[in-house]
Amino acid sequence: MPTPSSHGVHKRSLLRDDVYESIRDAIVEGTFEPGERLKDPELEKWLGVSRTPIREALLRLERAGLIIAQPGRATIVAPLDPASTASAREIVAAMHELAVRLAVPSLNCTNISGLAEANARFETALKDEDVNLALAADDEFHDVFVQTCGNEMIPSILEQALPLLRRVERQRFSSHAARHSVGVHAEIIRLSSLGDADGAALASRENWLSLGSKG
Template sequence: MRDEAYNTLLEWIVLGKLEPDTKLKDQELSEVLGISRTPIREALLKLEDEGLVVTKANRWTQVAPINPIEAENIYSIGWTLECLALEQSVPLITSKDIAELEALNERFYRILGSGDKLAAIEADNEFHNKIIQLPGNAELVKMLEGVKVKIKRMELYYFQLNSRKPTSYEEHKQIIEALKRKNAVQAKEALKANWKNSLDRIRMNMN
């Protein structure tokens, strides 16, 4: 029941159903979810540990605000870890992997044109998740999971679809072309540029 409460609250926070600074009362959440207060409290503690909920002792619990400074920190961690995954994957990458990346990028482009922001962000994540999983480094995948959740929340909150098309798609193509040549330096440069440009697009919408 704690996991059920956690997964539901996490989804609501990431998707914005529970907006930043929304007060969270375990009794109300218990009634809405049909779950007792104890697993609700446990779920909130876990979300607090992950930085998605903040608590003032004996006063209130609320959804964590989205902080522009946090965006800078999280994105830099994200591109550093993903560049490491890319570096590890270059010697191992196959033509099948390249074909999957190309297919994922084309799918991403089609979804961008649909106007569905959530689906577009998820398709973008699928492309990057393929890169992360290529070297088979489970610890690296685990480290990136929490980062990716916070980034998805920020993207849903700030991003406009018209700011991503076709720039993100073209940036992905540059990564793929470097991987085809097994050029680790160029692949990492293209990947880092994609992350930095995404951060720039968030900055534009913060103003």
């Protein structure tokens, strides 16, 4: 299997989350393609860690639906599955809807400014066709609500469901269809600044449900 050119990119003190995120990102970005076999020795060489954190990361990735473990045979990158993606999209949309509804009453001027700044970076990244920066800015935008909502279960549920959508997000953010999200973000900001929690929550939900659409 092809792996990124750098070897031993992590120290032995690497947290298990970093191993998980490295493999997850390689799957999402397409370095590890659907159906490709993931081999422990090659992952160990690439990441510079022992087998234990790699196996822990693979278990998390299996729960997230990004890999398929075949006992006694192989561990492969899961193919893109429309049904699983649709299920994850519904969960993510519902969690973000709830986060916005809970967060809006607590938002302050700093939060609103943070939303606007993140959306501006998102728009610039899309214009520059920089998918990685667009994803980062989009995450920053939505994280304002997630971190302010006060419900600690929402981030953990999103961590479980969101990875399945990353491949769809990357496809969308590399197309002109993503420009629509800039306007939706602006509307979410407007409604949030007015204290309209329900309106902002519904706009956020529709924004996430639009992932995978061709419009």
